[in-house]
Amino acid sequence: MPESDGGAPRQHVALSTSCLFLADPPETFRVASELGYDSVEVLVTHQRMTQLTHELLDASQQYQVPISAIHAPTLFFTQQVWGRPWTKIQMAAKMVEQTGAEVVVAHPPFAWQPKYGKSFVEGVRALSEMTGVKIAVENMYPWRLAGKELQMYRPHWDPRNFDYDWVTWDFSHASIAQVNSLEAIRELRPRLGHIHLTDGNDGGTSDEHLLPGHGQQPVAESLNFLADHGWDGVIGVEVNTRSAKDEDERASMLAESLAFARGHFRPGLGA
Template sequence: MPTEDVQPRPPHELPRIPVALSTSSVYPMGVAEGFSIADDLGYDGMEVMVTHRSESQQASTLNELSWRFGLPIMAIHAPTLLLTQQVWGSAWEKLKRSAALAQEVGAGVVVAHPPFRWQVGYAEGFAEGIEQLEQETGVLFAVENMYPWRAGTREATMYLPHWDPVDQPYPHVTWDFSHAATAEADSLEAVRALGQRLRHVHLTDGWSNGFKDDHLIPGQGEQRVAEAMELLARPDFAETGFNGVVAVEVATRTARNVGDRERWLAESLAFARTHLGQE
Protein backbone atom coordinates (compact mmCIF):
# COMPACT_ATOMS: atom_id res chain seq x y z
CA MET A 1 0.00 0.00 0.00
CA PRO A 2 1.21 3.58 -0.55
CA THR A 3 3.05 5.17 2.36
CA GLU A 4 1.84 8.38 4.03
CA ASP A 5 4.72 10.50 2.67
CA VAL A 6 4.16 9.45 -0.96
CA GLN A 7 1.17 10.93 -2.74
CA PRO A 8 -0.39 9.05 -5.64
CA ARG A 9 -0.11 10.65 -9.03
CA PRO A 10 -3.35 12.48 -9.85
CA PRO A 11 -5.28 10.64 -12.57
CA HIS A 12 -5.18 12.24 -16.00
CA GLU A 13 -8.38 13.17 -17.74
CA LEU A 14 -9.63 10.26 -19.79
CA PRO A 15 -10.91 10.64 -23.34
CA ARG A 16 -14.52 9.66 -24.05
CA ILE A 17 -13.28 6.32 -25.39
CA PRO A 18 -10.29 5.26 -23.23
CA VAL A 19 -7.56 3.09 -24.76
CA ALA A 20 -6.36 0.39 -22.38
CA LEU A 21 -3.59 -2.19 -22.66
CA SER A 22 -4.41 -5.84 -22.06
CA THR A 23 -1.80 -7.59 -19.93
CA SER A 24 -2.00 -10.46 -22.44
CA SER A 25 -0.22 -8.13 -24.90
CA VAL A 26 3.05 -8.44 -22.96
CA TYR A 27 3.00 -12.24 -22.56
CA PRO A 28 5.19 -13.99 -21.46
CA MET A 29 6.06 -10.99 -19.30
CA GLY A 30 4.01 -10.41 -16.16
CA VAL A 31 1.31 -8.03 -14.99
CA ALA A 32 3.72 -5.50 -13.45
CA GLU A 33 5.65 -5.25 -16.72
CA GLY A 34 2.35 -4.63 -18.51
CA PHE A 35 1.51 -1.72 -16.24
CA SER A 36 4.99 -0.28 -16.61
CA ILE A 37 4.93 -0.42 -20.42
CA ALA A 38 1.41 1.03 -20.54
CA ASP A 39 2.52 3.91 -18.34
CA ASP A 40 5.62 4.60 -20.44
CA LEU A 41 3.63 4.63 -23.70
CA GLY A 42 0.72 6.73 -22.47
CA TYR A 43 -2.16 4.27 -22.31
CA ASP A 44 -5.28 5.30 -20.38
CA GLY A 45 -5.72 2.14 -18.32
CA MET A 46 -5.45 -1.63 -18.16
CA GLU A 47 -7.33 -4.82 -18.91
CA VAL A 48 -6.08 -7.65 -16.70
CA MET A 49 -6.16 -11.19 -18.03
CA VAL A 50 -6.56 -13.65 -15.15
CA THR A 51 -4.06 -16.48 -15.61
CA HIS A 52 -2.19 -19.04 -13.51
CA ARG A 53 0.04 -16.23 -12.21
CA SER A 54 -0.97 -15.22 -8.71
CA GLU A 55 -0.41 -11.50 -9.33
CA SER A 56 -3.20 -11.52 -11.94
CA GLN A 57 -5.62 -12.94 -9.37
CA GLN A 58 -4.94 -10.76 -6.32
CA ALA A 59 -6.82 -7.50 -5.88
CA SER A 60 -4.23 -6.13 -3.43
CA THR A 61 -1.42 -6.57 -5.95
CA LEU A 62 -3.46 -5.14 -8.81
CA ASN A 63 -4.57 -2.14 -6.76
CA GLU A 64 -0.98 -1.45 -5.76
CA LEU A 65 0.10 -1.51 -9.41
CA SER A 66 -2.83 0.68 -10.40
CA TRP A 67 -1.86 3.21 -7.73
CA ARG A 68 1.84 3.09 -8.52
CA PHE A 69 1.44 3.72 -12.23
CA GLY A 70 -1.70 5.86 -12.08
CA LEU A 71 -3.57 3.54 -14.42
CA PRO A 72 -7.14 2.45 -13.64
CA ILE A 73 -8.10 -1.17 -14.22
CA MET A 74 -10.94 -0.97 -16.72
CA ALA A 75 -11.72 -4.64 -17.33
CA ILE A 76 -11.01 -8.12 -16.00
CA HIS A 77 -10.71 -10.97 -18.49
CA ALA A 78 -12.10 -14.10 -16.85
CA PRO A 79 -9.98 -17.28 -17.06
CA THR A 80 -12.31 -18.91 -19.60
CA LEU A 81 -9.64 -19.81 -22.18
CA LEU A 82 -8.63 -23.42 -22.80
CA LEU A 83 -5.21 -22.63 -21.29
CA THR A 84 -6.79 -21.41 -18.04
CA GLN A 85 -9.34 -24.17 -17.47
CA GLN A 86 -7.61 -25.11 -14.20
CA VAL A 87 -7.77 -21.58 -12.78
CA TRP A 88 -10.49 -20.87 -10.19
CA GLY A 89 -12.40 -24.12 -10.47
CA SER A 90 -15.74 -24.57 -12.21
CA ALA A 91 -16.99 -22.39 -15.04
CA TRP A 92 -19.49 -20.51 -12.86
CA GLU A 93 -16.90 -20.11 -10.12
CA LYS A 94 -14.56 -18.45 -12.63
CA LEU A 95 -17.20 -15.85 -13.46
CA LYS A 96 -18.18 -15.24 -9.84
CA ARG A 97 -14.57 -14.73 -8.77
CA SER A 98 -13.87 -12.55 -11.79
CA ALA A 99 -16.82 -10.34 -10.85
CA ALA A 100 -15.57 -10.15 -7.25
CA LEU A 101 -12.10 -9.20 -8.47
CA ALA A 102 -13.58 -6.55 -10.77
CA GLN A 103 -15.48 -5.08 -7.84
CA GLU A 104 -12.34 -4.95 -5.69
CA VAL A 105 -10.23 -3.19 -8.32
CA GLY A 106 -12.95 -0.87 -9.62
CA ALA A 107 -13.40 -2.44 -13.06
CA GLY A 108 -16.91 -2.30 -14.46
CA VAL A 109 -16.60 -5.07 -17.03
CA VAL A 110 -15.68 -8.75 -17.07
CA VAL A 111 -14.77 -10.20 -20.47
CA ALA A 112 -15.87 -13.82 -20.88
CA HIS A 113 -15.74 -16.33 -23.71
CA PRO A 114 -18.89 -18.19 -24.78
CA PRO A 115 -19.22 -21.66 -23.24
CA PHE A 116 -17.57 -24.72 -24.74
CA ARG A 117 -20.08 -27.30 -25.91
CA TRP A 118 -18.85 -29.89 -23.40
CA GLN A 119 -19.55 -27.63 -20.38
CA VAL A 120 -22.83 -29.33 -19.52
CA GLY A 121 -24.90 -27.43 -16.97
CA TYR A 122 -23.10 -24.20 -17.83
CA ALA A 123 -23.61 -23.76 -21.55
CA GLU A 124 -27.38 -24.33 -21.45
CA GLY A 125 -28.06 -21.57 -18.93
CA PHE A 126 -25.17 -19.25 -19.76
CA ALA A 127 -27.15 -16.20 -20.92
CA GLU A 128 -29.52 -16.36 -17.95
CA GLY A 129 -26.64 -16.98 -15.55
CA ILE A 130 -24.59 -13.97 -16.55
CA GLU A 131 -27.72 -11.80 -16.40
CA GLN A 132 -28.24 -12.93 -12.82
CA LEU A 133 -24.58 -12.27 -11.96
CA GLU A 134 -24.87 -8.76 -13.39
CA GLN A 135 -27.89 -8.08 -11.20
CA GLU A 136 -26.16 -9.46 -8.10
CA THR A 137 -22.79 -7.75 -8.57
CA GLY A 138 -23.36 -4.66 -10.71
CA VAL A 139 -20.51 -5.84 -12.96
CA LEU A 140 -21.21 -6.18 -16.68
CA PHE A 141 -20.29 -9.41 -18.50
CA ALA A 142 -19.25 -8.70 -22.09
CA VAL A 143 -19.25 -11.97 -24.05
CA GLU A 144 -16.46 -12.13 -26.62
CA ASN A 145 -16.78 -13.25 -30.23
CA MET A 146 -14.75 -16.38 -30.99
CA TYR A 147 -14.42 -18.44 -34.21
CA PRO A 148 -15.18 -21.89 -35.60
CA TRP A 149 -12.53 -24.57 -35.27
CA ARG A 150 -11.71 -26.05 -38.66
CA ALA A 151 -9.90 -29.18 -39.80
CA GLY A 152 -9.53 -29.00 -43.56
CA THR A 153 -13.02 -28.48 -44.94
CA ARG A 154 -14.72 -29.66 -41.76
CA GLU A 155 -15.89 -27.32 -39.00
CA ALA A 156 -16.17 -28.46 -35.39
CA THR A 157 -18.86 -27.07 -33.08
CA MET A 158 -16.80 -25.94 -30.09
CA TYR A 159 -19.03 -23.26 -28.58
CA LEU A 160 -22.68 -23.22 -27.50
CA PRO A 161 -24.93 -21.79 -28.58
CA HIS A 162 -22.49 -20.18 -31.06
CA TRP A 163 -19.08 -18.55 -31.41
CA ASP A 164 -20.67 -15.34 -32.76
CA PRO A 165 -22.50 -13.30 -30.07
CA VAL A 166 -24.19 -10.88 -32.50
CA ASP A 167 -27.38 -12.95 -32.80
CA GLN A 168 -27.31 -14.22 -29.21
CA PRO A 169 -29.30 -12.71 -26.30
CA TYR A 170 -26.27 -11.21 -24.55
CA PRO A 171 -26.87 -7.61 -23.45
CA HIS A 172 -23.13 -6.84 -23.52
CA VAL A 173 -20.50 -7.97 -26.04
CA THR A 174 -16.73 -7.76 -26.52
CA TRP A 175 -15.59 -7.61 -30.14
CA ASP A 176 -12.15 -9.00 -31.05
CA PHE A 177 -10.87 -8.19 -34.56
CA SER A 178 -8.40 -11.08 -34.69
CA HIS A 179 -11.10 -13.60 -33.80
CA ALA A 180 -13.30 -12.00 -36.45
CA ALA A 181 -10.57 -12.48 -39.05
CA THR A 182 -10.22 -16.17 -38.15
CA ALA A 183 -13.99 -16.53 -38.39
CA GLU A 184 -14.03 -14.60 -41.70
CA ALA A 185 -16.52 -12.17 -40.16
CA ASP A 186 -16.98 -8.52 -41.11
CA SER A 187 -16.13 -6.46 -38.02
CA LEU A 188 -17.49 -3.20 -39.36
CA GLU A 189 -20.90 -4.74 -39.98
CA ALA A 190 -20.80 -6.46 -36.59
CA VAL A 191 -20.08 -3.16 -34.82
CA ARG A 192 -23.00 -1.56 -36.64
CA ALA A 193 -25.29 -4.48 -35.77
CA LEU A 194 -24.29 -4.56 -32.10
CA GLY A 195 -24.83 -0.85 -31.45
CA GLN A 196 -25.38 -0.28 -27.73
CA ARG A 197 -24.71 -3.94 -26.94
CA LEU A 198 -21.03 -3.43 -27.82
CA ARG A 199 -19.39 -2.73 -24.49
CA HIS A 200 -15.72 -3.61 -24.96
CA VAL A 201 -13.29 -3.92 -27.88
CA HIS A 202 -10.11 -5.93 -28.31
CA LEU A 203 -8.11 -3.84 -30.76
CA THR A 204 -5.97 -6.06 -32.97
CA ASP A 205 -6.10 -7.49 -36.51
CA GLY A 206 -5.68 -10.72 -38.43
CA TRP A 207 -6.01 -12.70 -41.64
CA SER A 208 -8.57 -15.25 -42.78
CA ASN A 209 -6.16 -18.17 -42.78
CA GLY A 210 -7.95 -21.12 -41.26
CA PHE A 211 -7.34 -21.70 -37.55
CA LYS A 212 -4.54 -19.20 -36.94
CA ASP A 213 -5.53 -16.45 -34.47
CA ASP A 214 -2.97 -13.78 -35.38
CA HIS A 215 -3.56 -10.88 -32.97
CA LEU A 216 -1.63 -8.54 -35.23
CA ILE A 217 -0.99 -4.83 -34.80
CA PRO A 218 -4.17 -3.10 -36.02
CA GLY A 219 -3.89 -2.19 -39.67
CA GLN A 220 -1.60 -5.13 -40.50
CA GLY A 221 -4.40 -7.58 -41.31
CA GLU A 222 -7.48 -7.55 -43.51
CA GLN A 223 -10.17 -6.47 -41.08
CA ARG A 224 -11.78 -3.03 -41.49
CA VAL A 225 -10.38 -1.95 -38.14
CA ALA A 226 -9.79 1.72 -38.98
CA GLU A 227 -13.33 2.13 -40.29
CA ALA A 228 -14.76 0.41 -37.20
CA MET A 229 -12.79 2.68 -34.84
CA GLU A 230 -13.93 5.75 -36.76
CA LEU A 231 -17.53 4.55 -36.48
CA LEU A 232 -17.20 4.20 -32.71
CA ALA A 233 -15.93 7.76 -32.46
CA ARG A 234 -18.70 9.34 -34.54
CA PRO A 235 -20.92 11.60 -32.37
CA ASP A 236 -24.12 10.18 -33.84
CA PHE A 237 -22.98 6.60 -33.12
CA ALA A 238 -21.79 7.56 -29.63
CA GLU A 239 -25.29 8.70 -28.69
CA THR A 240 -26.84 5.32 -29.39
CA GLY A 241 -23.88 2.96 -29.59
CA PHE A 242 -20.48 2.40 -27.99
CA ASN A 243 -19.94 3.47 -24.40
CA GLY A 244 -16.96 1.43 -23.36
CA VAL A 245 -13.21 0.83 -23.60
CA VAL A 246 -10.91 -0.09 -26.48
CA ALA A 247 -8.25 -2.48 -25.18
CA VAL A 248 -5.17 -3.26 -27.28
CA GLU A 249 -4.66 -7.03 -27.39
CA VAL A 250 -1.83 -7.84 -29.78
CA ALA A 251 0.70 -10.68 -29.70
CA THR A 252 4.24 -9.56 -28.88
CA ARG A 253 5.74 -12.88 -27.77
CA THR A 254 7.69 -13.11 -31.04
CA ALA A 255 9.59 -9.89 -30.24
CA ARG A 256 13.29 -10.62 -30.60
CA ASN A 257 15.06 -7.27 -30.68
CA VAL A 258 15.31 -4.79 -27.83
CA GLY A 259 12.40 -2.39 -28.00
CA ASP A 260 10.30 -4.38 -30.49
CA ARG A 261 7.50 -5.07 -28.02
CA GLU A 262 7.30 -1.44 -26.93
CA ARG A 263 7.37 -0.21 -30.54
CA TRP A 264 4.52 -2.56 -31.55
CA LEU A 265 2.40 -1.46 -28.60
CA ALA A 266 3.17 2.20 -29.31
CA GLU A 267 2.06 1.68 -32.94
CA SER A 268 -1.16 0.08 -31.74
CA LEU A 269 -1.88 2.96 -29.39
CA ALA A 270 -1.14 5.50 -32.13
CA PHE A 271 -3.53 3.64 -34.45
CA ALA A 272 -6.26 3.82 -31.83
CA ARG A 273 -5.70 7.50 -31.10
CA THR A 274 -5.69 8.39 -34.79
CA HIS A 275 -8.86 6.55 -35.76
CA LEU A 276 -10.73 7.50 -32.61
CA GLY A 277 -9.99 11.13 -33.44
CA GLN A 278 -7.85 11.68 -30.35
CA GLU A 279 -4.81 13.08 -32.15
Protein backbone atom coordinates (compact mmCIF):
# COMPACT_ATOMS: atom_id res chain seq x y z
CA MET A 1 0.00 0.00 0.00
CA PRO A 2 1.22 3.56 -0.72
CA GLU A 3 2.90 5.43 2.10
CA SER A 4 2.21 9.02 3.11
CA ASP A 5 4.38 11.57 1.32
CA GLY A 6 6.38 13.86 3.57
CA GLY A 7 4.03 13.49 6.50
CA ALA A 8 0.92 14.46 4.51
CA PRO A 9 -2.01 12.03 4.59
CA ARG A 10 -1.94 9.59 1.72
CA GLN A 11 -4.64 9.60 -0.91
CA HIS A 12 -5.73 6.00 -1.24
CA VAL A 13 -8.93 5.26 -3.13
CA ALA A 14 -10.30 1.76 -3.68
CA LEU A 15 -12.93 0.59 -6.15
CA SER A 16 -15.47 -1.79 -4.64
CA THR A 17 -16.51 -4.85 -6.63
CA SER A 18 -20.08 -3.85 -5.69
CA CYS A 19 -19.82 -1.00 -8.22
CA LEU A 20 -19.75 -3.63 -10.98
CA PHE A 21 -22.22 -5.84 -9.22
CA LEU A 22 -22.97 -8.49 -11.85
CA ALA A 23 -19.49 -8.53 -13.35
CA ASP A 24 -16.83 -11.09 -12.49
CA PRO A 25 -14.22 -9.67 -10.07
CA PRO A 26 -11.42 -9.44 -12.69
CA GLU A 27 -13.52 -6.78 -14.43
CA THR A 28 -13.29 -4.60 -11.31
CA PHE A 29 -9.50 -4.96 -11.26
CA ARG A 30 -9.34 -4.06 -14.97
CA VAL A 31 -11.50 -0.97 -14.55
CA ALA A 32 -9.61 0.07 -11.41
CA SER A 33 -6.33 -0.18 -13.30
CA GLU A 34 -7.57 1.75 -16.32
CA LEU A 35 -9.11 4.57 -14.26
CA GLY A 36 -6.20 4.94 -11.84
CA TYR A 37 -7.67 3.59 -8.60
CA ASP A 38 -5.15 2.56 -5.97
CA SER A 39 -6.76 -0.74 -5.00
CA VAL A 40 -9.89 -2.90 -4.97
CA GLU A 41 -12.33 -3.63 -2.15
CA VAL A 42 -13.81 -7.10 -2.50
CA LEU A 43 -17.42 -7.65 -1.44
CA VAL A 44 -17.80 -11.37 -0.74
CA THR A 45 -21.04 -12.61 -2.30
CA HIS A 46 -22.57 -15.74 -3.83
CA GLN A 47 -20.21 -15.26 -6.78
CA ARG A 48 -17.73 -18.05 -6.24
CA MET A 49 -14.70 -16.07 -7.33
CA THR A 50 -15.24 -13.43 -4.61
CA GLN A 51 -14.62 -16.25 -2.11
CA LEU A 52 -11.45 -17.65 -3.71
CA THR A 53 -8.30 -15.92 -2.52
CA HIS A 54 -6.03 -17.43 -5.16
CA GLU A 55 -8.23 -16.23 -8.03
CA LEU A 56 -8.51 -12.76 -6.54
CA LEU A 57 -4.74 -12.62 -6.19
CA ASP A 58 -4.36 -13.75 -9.81
CA ALA A 59 -6.55 -10.83 -10.93
CA SER A 60 -4.67 -8.47 -8.64
CA GLN A 61 -1.37 -9.57 -10.14
CA GLN A 62 -2.63 -9.45 -13.72
CA TYR A 63 -3.78 -5.83 -13.45
CA GLN A 64 -1.22 -4.74 -10.83
CA VAL A 65 -3.91 -3.47 -8.47
CA PRO A 66 -3.74 -4.61 -4.81
CA ILE A 67 -6.64 -5.61 -2.58
CA SER A 68 -7.13 -3.20 0.33
CA ALA A 69 -10.40 -4.29 1.97
CA ILE A 70 -12.57 -7.38 2.33
CA HIS A 71 -16.27 -6.78 2.92
CA ALA A 72 -17.58 -9.79 4.85
CA PRO A 73 -20.81 -11.40 3.54
CA THR A 74 -22.91 -9.91 6.36
CA LEU A 75 -25.48 -8.23 4.10
CA PHE A 76 -29.13 -9.27 3.95
CA PHE A 77 -28.71 -10.92 0.54
CA THR A 78 -25.52 -12.81 1.52
CA GLN A 79 -26.90 -14.56 4.59
CA GLN A 80 -26.28 -17.98 3.04
CA VAL A 81 -22.63 -17.28 2.18
CA TRP A 82 -20.04 -18.88 4.49
CA GLY A 83 -22.57 -20.21 6.96
CA ARG A 84 -22.71 -19.02 10.56
CA PRO A 85 -22.31 -15.31 11.41
CA TRP A 86 -18.97 -15.55 13.21
CA THR A 87 -17.63 -17.82 10.48
CA LYS A 88 -18.25 -15.05 7.94
CA ILE A 89 -16.07 -12.57 9.84
CA GLN A 90 -13.41 -15.16 10.68
CA MET A 91 -13.08 -16.15 7.03
CA ALA A 92 -12.99 -12.51 5.94
CA ALA A 93 -10.17 -11.88 8.44
CA LYS A 94 -8.30 -14.87 7.02
CA MET A 95 -8.75 -13.46 3.52
CA VAL A 96 -7.31 -10.13 4.69
CA GLU A 97 -4.22 -11.96 5.93
CA GLN A 98 -3.88 -13.92 2.69
CA THR A 99 -4.33 -10.96 0.33
CA GLY A 100 -2.41 -8.31 2.27
CA ALA A 101 -5.53 -6.17 2.63
CA GLU A 102 -5.91 -3.64 5.43
CA VAL A 103 -9.39 -4.08 6.85
CA VAL A 104 -12.49 -6.25 7.17
CA VAL A 105 -15.78 -4.40 6.74
CA ALA A 106 -18.67 -5.98 8.66
CA HIS A 107 -22.33 -5.09 9.14
CA PRO A 108 -23.87 -5.37 12.62
CA PRO A 109 -26.15 -8.37 13.34
CA PHE A 110 -29.79 -8.41 12.35
CA ALA A 111 -32.59 -8.34 14.91
CA TRP A 112 -33.31 -12.03 14.27
CA GLN A 113 -29.79 -12.93 15.41
CA PRO A 114 -30.13 -12.11 19.15
CA LYS A 115 -27.39 -14.41 20.43
CA TYR A 116 -24.92 -13.14 17.84
CA GLY A 117 -25.96 -9.56 18.52
CA LYS A 118 -25.52 -9.89 22.27
CA SER A 119 -21.88 -10.91 21.94
CA PHE A 120 -21.05 -8.87 18.84
CA VAL A 121 -19.15 -5.89 20.27
CA GLU A 122 -16.94 -8.00 22.50
CA GLY A 123 -16.61 -10.74 19.89
CA VAL A 124 -15.38 -8.38 17.18
CA ARG A 125 -12.71 -7.04 19.51
CA ALA A 126 -11.63 -10.52 20.59
CA LEU A 127 -11.36 -11.72 16.99
CA SER A 128 -9.41 -8.63 15.98
CA GLU A 129 -6.98 -9.10 18.88
CA MET A 130 -6.57 -12.79 18.09
CA THR A 131 -5.90 -12.29 14.37
CA GLY A 132 -4.29 -8.84 14.37
CA VAL A 133 -6.79 -7.81 11.66
CA LYS A 134 -8.64 -4.49 11.74
CA ILE A 135 -12.40 -5.20 11.74
CA ALA A 136 -14.43 -2.05 11.09
CA VAL A 137 -18.16 -2.22 11.84
CA GLU A 138 -20.30 -0.27 9.38
CA ASN A 139 -23.01 2.26 10.23
CA MET A 140 -26.41 1.13 9.01
CA TYR A 141 -29.87 2.76 9.30
CA PRO A 142 -33.38 2.22 10.67
CA TRP A 143 -35.82 0.39 8.43
CA ARG A 144 -39.11 2.23 7.88
CA LEU A 145 -42.51 0.66 7.31
CA ALA A 146 -45.79 2.57 7.11
CA GLY A 147 -44.16 5.61 8.68
CA LYS A 148 -42.72 3.67 11.60
CA GLU A 149 -39.05 3.01 12.27
CA LEU A 150 -38.03 -0.59 12.89
CA GLN A 151 -34.88 -1.50 14.81
CA MET A 152 -33.47 -4.22 12.56
CA TYR A 153 -29.86 -4.28 13.80
CA ARG A 154 -28.30 -5.42 17.06
CA PRO A 155 -27.06 -3.86 19.20
CA HIS A 156 -27.98 -0.87 16.99
CA TRP A 157 -27.56 0.52 13.49
CA ASP A 158 -25.41 3.42 14.77
CA PRO A 159 -21.93 2.29 15.89
CA ARG A 160 -21.01 5.58 17.57
CA ASN A 161 -22.43 4.65 20.95
CA PHE A 162 -20.67 1.30 21.19
CA ASP A 163 -17.14 0.41 22.09
CA TYR A 164 -15.94 -0.78 18.68
CA ASP A 165 -12.23 -0.36 18.08
CA TRP A 166 -12.88 0.45 14.41
CA VAL A 167 -15.84 1.76 12.40
CA THR A 168 -16.62 2.00 8.69
CA TRP A 169 -18.61 5.11 7.72
CA ASP A 170 -21.02 4.93 4.77
CA PHE A 171 -22.53 8.20 3.55
CA SER A 172 -25.53 6.59 1.87
CA HIS A 173 -26.48 4.78 5.08
CA ALA A 174 -26.05 8.02 7.03
CA SER A 175 -28.40 9.70 4.58
CA ILE A 176 -31.21 7.23 5.25
CA ALA A 177 -30.65 7.57 8.99
CA GLN A 178 -30.63 11.40 8.70
CA VAL A 179 -27.23 11.59 10.38
CA ASN A 180 -24.85 14.42 9.53
CA SER A 181 -21.72 12.60 8.39
CA LEU A 182 -19.34 15.45 9.12
CA GLU A 183 -20.46 15.55 12.75
CA ALA A 184 -20.24 11.76 12.99
CA ILE A 185 -16.77 11.64 11.44
CA ARG A 186 -15.50 14.37 13.75
CA GLU A 187 -16.63 12.17 16.65
CA LEU A 188 -15.33 8.91 15.18
CA ARG A 189 -12.01 10.06 13.75
CA PRO A 190 -9.73 8.24 16.26
CA ARG A 191 -11.41 4.94 15.43
CA LEU A 192 -12.51 5.50 11.86
CA GLY A 193 -11.10 2.49 10.05
CA HIS A 194 -12.63 2.80 6.58
CA ILE A 195 -14.84 5.01 4.41
CA HIS A 196 -17.50 4.03 1.89
CA LEU A 197 -17.57 6.98 -0.47
CA THR A 198 -21.07 7.55 -1.81
CA ASP A 199 -24.04 9.87 -1.15
CA GLY A 200 -27.80 9.95 -0.71
CA ASN A 201 -30.86 12.14 -0.33
CA ASP A 202 -31.36 12.60 3.39
CA GLY A 203 -34.32 10.84 4.95
CA GLY A 204 -35.02 8.62 1.96
CA THR A 205 -36.11 5.03 2.38
CA SER A 206 -33.82 3.44 -0.20
CA ASP A 207 -30.07 2.86 0.04
CA GLU A 208 -29.26 4.94 -3.03
CA HIS A 209 -25.44 4.87 -3.11
CA LEU A 210 -25.35 7.95 -5.31
CA LEU A 211 -22.14 9.34 -6.72
CA PRO A 212 -20.47 11.58 -4.12
CA GLY A 213 -21.69 15.14 -4.51
CA HIS A 214 -25.00 14.03 -6.05
CA GLY A 215 -26.86 13.86 -2.73
CA GLN A 216 -27.31 15.92 0.41
CA GLN A 217 -24.60 14.57 2.69
CA PRO A 218 -21.55 16.77 3.51
CA VAL A 219 -19.24 14.38 1.72
CA ALA A 220 -16.72 16.94 0.44
CA GLU A 221 -16.49 18.62 3.83
CA SER A 222 -15.95 15.26 5.52
CA LEU A 223 -13.08 14.36 3.21
CA ASN A 224 -11.56 17.83 3.74
CA PHE A 225 -11.74 17.33 7.49
CA LEU A 226 -10.11 13.90 7.35
CA ALA A 227 -7.29 15.17 5.13
CA ASP A 228 -6.69 18.13 7.44
CA HIS A 229 -6.37 15.74 10.38
CA GLY A 230 -4.01 13.28 8.73
CA TRP A 231 -6.41 10.34 8.40
CA ASP A 232 -4.63 7.50 6.58
CA GLY A 233 -7.34 4.93 5.88
CA VAL A 234 -8.74 3.67 2.58
CA ILE A 235 -11.56 5.53 0.84
CA GLY A 236 -13.65 2.82 -0.79
CA VAL A 237 -15.86 4.03 -3.65
CA GLU A 238 -19.16 2.17 -3.33
CA VAL A 239 -21.60 3.72 -5.77
CA ASN A 240 -24.56 2.33 -7.72
CA THR A 241 -23.80 2.24 -11.44
CA ARG A 242 -26.77 0.14 -12.54
CA SER A 243 -28.34 3.13 -14.29
CA ALA A 244 -25.39 3.31 -16.71
CA LYS A 245 -26.49 2.68 -20.28
CA ASP A 246 -23.21 1.11 -21.28
CA GLU A 247 -19.65 0.44 -20.16
CA ASP A 248 -18.46 3.92 -21.14
CA GLU A 249 -21.10 5.61 -19.00
CA ARG A 250 -20.26 3.33 -16.11
CA ALA A 251 -16.58 4.18 -16.46
CA SER A 252 -17.46 7.89 -16.50
CA MET A 253 -19.38 7.51 -13.22
CA LEU A 254 -16.48 5.72 -11.58
CA ALA A 255 -13.96 8.22 -12.92
CA GLU A 256 -16.05 11.06 -11.51
CA SER A 257 -16.15 9.37 -8.09
CA LEU A 258 -12.38 8.93 -8.12
CA ALA A 259 -11.86 12.57 -9.12
CA PHE A 260 -14.15 13.65 -6.29
CA ALA A 261 -12.07 11.73 -3.77
CA ARG A 262 -8.79 13.04 -5.17
CA GLY A 263 -10.10 16.60 -5.30
CA HIS A 264 -11.55 16.80 -1.80
CA PHE A 265 -9.18 14.64 0.23
CA ARG A 266 -6.56 17.34 0.36
CA PRO A 267 -5.30 19.25 3.41
CA GLY A 268 -6.09 22.94 3.64
CA LEU A 269 -9.46 22.96 1.88
CA GLY A 270 -11.24 23.75 5.14
CA ALA A 271 -13.92 21.85 7.07
